[in-house]
Amino acid sequence: MAYGCEQALMETNPVKRLAFRWLGATHLGDRSRNHYLMRALRKITLPEDANVLNAGCANGAHSFYLSERHPGWKITGIEIEQEPIARAIAISEKKGTGNLSFHAGDLHQIRFSELFHLIFSMHVLTYLKDDLEVLKRFSRALKRDGYLILSIPTPPAPSALPRPLQRLFQPAAPPAGAPPISIERSGYSNEEITRKLNEAGFRPLSITHPAGPLWQSAWEIHTLIENKRLLRAMAHPFLLFLVDLDQWLCKEYPYPMGRDSLIIAQRSV
Template structure:
């Protein structure tokens, strides 16, 4: 089952619909992030078809929740996001896929009221966009059932060294990292550990992602056009991106440009 193909139903541009149909998730950094999440869930015994409940907090832009709902019909999945356009795109995906085990809800994560509802809560590259991040993590931890897991990902601080071409491309197109909408640069391992332990969770996974190979993939992906590359350049580089991503998952990372933490509720 090709990850990311679900996103074709959220697109109105036929070229992007075709791309998602043929290749799956075309944003390779997002694809790599999900590979790391799936690896962690598999390691902890959650990546299986038994009935489970999943909350993807702030995940309306990605394909992870929709992929899970399609792969595991016994799961009950909720996507919570607060952007109306994202909600509308997510609902188009649900309708196009004909899924009945997923809901897309407009939710302010700082006001989430769920208690002991979910076996898995994902918050992937979301917290760095939110001022009141501690409140959000507290609400997400409260939403877990006993034995459930909270999975957090974020850019890391400090970052690995990036290619000089990244700064060149940023200057050439007038890009500044603040355009990502971040209110902070990211989190350290100590920050992530504190998030989990301060909310009564046991740290199960704390590891760097986007190490040497993942960061190289990210840098080349950005320099080659990021979300709007030349189709020919993208097609030529796609196998290279996928190979670097596979190495990032397969090999241990002693540092990284991103970080993942998973905590379990007792």
């Protein structure tokens, strides 16, 4: 089963439905984060009946993917937005998946205690109002020696595209008098996330940067041509190939050659 292919069950657009069935999720970020999650899971050992929390599950794609591969796991997804959680619930009912449950909720307010063997949260932490408080709640929700897997963005860094490609895809200059557009995005340094994990009661086991130059180039091109519909449609299969190839190479890079942070931590208290 391709990652995200279950979304075809709720898709009304016939072209998108076919794409989901054959290719799975085609969003570059979502696709790469599933690669990150699989990479991290290969480094840890969980019981066959593991209790797992998908914290910030969106439409549940990661949960569905894991439920097929680990039918003995009990997987709970929590998402604050109502629309994606309703979609996940509807898909689960159509599939008749027995080891999944989805709930609307705020991660700042979860009150689990020593319940989960694993909590994973893929590119969610950066959107939270109080990330440290949520990390502390994750720690309380984990069993002793339970695992936390996080993916988070890294700080802004220079372009990975060669200069000729940068010039080729350079966006048009904004009209005169238009307000400046900020292209910065928030990100965590290794030092900052290590400090917060330690304060929340975690022991970081590994912090790697899995998004290599091919991934970065694909994402930059995607961003620069986002408003050019025809060009985007023509280029997207190639960009998907670059994202998958970057992850199949399974290399670990130092920042800023590698972007995003993939973190494996263990509850230490």
